[in-house]
Amino acid sequence: MAEHTDAANGAAESSAGMPQLDFSTFPNQIFWLVVALVALYFIVNRVAIPQIRGAIEDRDQVVSSDLESAAELRAQAAAAEDAYNKALAEARAEAQRIAAETRAEIQTELDAASAKANAEIAARTAESEKRIDEIRESASQSVEQVAADVGAAIVAAIMPDAADEAAVKAAVDAQMKG
């Protein structure tokens, strides 16, 4: 409420109790209204709107860039998972290949070793047989010799005249063959 005033114009009372219709106050009101509106327009247009719009735009930018980077990270994660799966599959295939290779290698080694062993065994057997043969040969020769010697000794003992070594030997040979 306005403090009581003995206003310069008593027109307020004359205008049917409505001070708003006291036209003598209009120039003052209109002047200050125009001043206020112009000042307010500059405050709003030059300071308030750029400031608020800037804040809103900054926020929108941050939000959209955050969303973008989130999408990027998700794509990266998906790519990493793909790479991991691929690597896993590759490793598995590699492992299987190595196992098969090793198995094959071992098989060939085994085959070679057993072949070598067989060959050795065969060689040893052959050698042994040869030696047995030799021993048998030498043994039969010895027996022949002993038989001839014994025959000759017997002949000489029984009839010393008829001692003919060659004949005895031939007889022993004939005997041995028979």
Next chain:
Amino acid sequence: MAETAAEKSVSGLNIKPMEQFEVVPLFGDALRWYSISNVTLWMALTLAAITLLLVVGARGRALIPTRGQSMAELTYGFTRKMVEDVAGKDGVQYFPYILTLFTFILFANLLALIPMSFSVTAQFAVTAVLALAVFISVTAIGFIKHGAGFLGLFWVASAPLALRPVLAVIELISYFVRPVSHSIRLAGNLMAGHAVLKVFAGFAGALGLGAVLPIFAITAIYGLELLVAVIQAYVFTILTCVYLRDALHPSH
């Protein structure tokens, strides 16, 4: 309920509900056009309040807005959306003017609810200048954008041909009545509410300590006036947007 009683007692009591609307100089006796008056004071306070909200409150420009910044952004976004929705995309270039108008009326209305304050927007001189400024700007925009085609606003092409001249006269009258209704609606609402508050306040003062009913009535009317203050600011602004849309798109 208490109204009849109040009316009866008004004559007996010395209640001057209209005294609050008097324009008085703050210094000296004579009110000249440049005198610093209570109008000056309350307009300055209105500007200070708007600056506090839109400039100081939003100064932080924080990513996560503070309370003040949220309110500033809310005011900004609300007004901008209103302009965009009502006046259309090409109305957004006038958004600074609309925001100026809206905040000025809103804060003048709200500050006027402070007891002992002066209601700037209850003055017909003020609202008439605001409404005339809107009327003249909008008409100028219409003629600048569309030339004589702006007159198509008054020529209702969808109506039967015989009716069109009649409608044109009606449209023309309603167009020129716009600033009148625009200004009187705002000032009238404010004035009525404040006068009623004053009447009840005087009644309560006369009753002294037993003034339970008038105090209750004042509280209720004060709440209503709070609503009226915001709604009238909104109505004034949205009507401005509607007029702006007519100027930008005169064809019906």
